[in-house]
Amino acid sequence: MTVQGQDHSAAGPSATQWPGRWLRARLGYEPADAGLFVAALTHRSAGRPHNERLEFLGDAVLNLLVAEHLYRGFPAAAEGDLSRLRAWLVSAPPLAEIAAAIGLGEELRMGSGELKTGGFRRESILADALEAVIGAVYLDGGLAAAHGVVFRLFGERLSRLPDPQELKDPKTRLQEYLQSRGLQLPTYEVVRTEGEVHAQTFWVQCCAGALSLSATGQGLSRRRAEQEAAGLVLKAISPVNGAGDV
Numbered sequence: 001m002t003v004q005g006q007d008h009s010a011a012g013p014s015a016t017q018w019p020g021r022w023l024r025a026r027l028g029y030e031p032a033d034a035g036l037f038v039a040a041l042t043h044r045s046a047g048r049p050h051n052e053r054l055e056f057l058g059d060a061v062l063n064l065l066v067a068e069h070l071y072r073g074f075p076a077a078a079e080g081d082l083s084r085l086r087a088w089l090v091s092a093p094p095l096a097e098i099a100a101a102i103g104l105g106e107e108l109r110m111g112s113g114e115l116k117t118g119g120f121r122r123e124s125i126l127a128d129a130l131e132a133v134i135g136a137v138y139l140d141g142g143l144a145a146a147h148g149v150v151f152r153l154f155g156e157r158l159s160r161l162p163d164p165q166e167l168k169d170p171k172t173r174l175q176e177y178l179q180s181r182g183l184q185l186p187t188y189e190v191v192r193t194e195g196e197v198h199a200q201t202f203w204v205q206c207c208a209g210a211l212s213l214s215a216t217g218q219g220l221s222r223r224r225a226e227q228e229a230a231g232l233v234l235k236a237i238s239p240v241n242g243a244g245d246v
């Protein structure tokens with residue numbers, strides 16, 4: 001299998017260089033069992049062993065390490081706030097950003113079909129592969145090694161964590177705003193859909209009757225359209241910051 005002209009076959013001279021050279025350069029990690037990392041960097045489209053089992057393990061390891069960091073770093077934070085901070089750190093978008101920054105996509109072994117469709121740039125594939133690499137580090141070097149790699153990768157984000165209240169989604173913030181004032185909760189109604197069943201666009205109206213406000217949001221899922229509509233209502237309540245005082 002090849003990725004952007006790089007030879008990642010299991011045999012041949014490159015097998016002694018890949019993926020060790022990349023791991024040392026980008027993660028500061030010296031692997032003991034290179035086979036674990038070959039699997040971690042192999043998408044299922046390229047055959048077995050691939051990275052799905054390591055992804056499962058890496059997800060758990062990453063969540064544990066981040067949860068411990070947040071627990072110790074925010075002793076007064078409620079469980080909901082800790083959960084929002086963790087999600088901000090380890091959801092697919094930030095994982096994919098980190099993976100792209102360390103050139104992980106260029107190291108993946110993929111089948112020709114995935115390569116042709118740009119799979120090495122796809123958010124879900126990058127996020128899953130990063131988790132698989134973390135799982136491989138854990139198996140190869142233990143929890144201390146995984147801790148070192150995770151905080152090398154996530155250090156910048158951990159140093160600039162936002163206020164947990166800023167991470168609440170618009171629907172939650174609008175609901176809390178209304179509840180805190182004893183007002184009726186908003187309603188959401190799909191007013192229009194377009195496109196094929198597998199690729200629909202939704203328009204949803206959010207109506208906050210108690211405030212005589214309504215807005216229509218658009219999204220590729222009903223949930224996203226609802227969130228956008230709620231956000232528009234929040235902006236109407238507080239044009240400067242979208243009811244950020246809630």
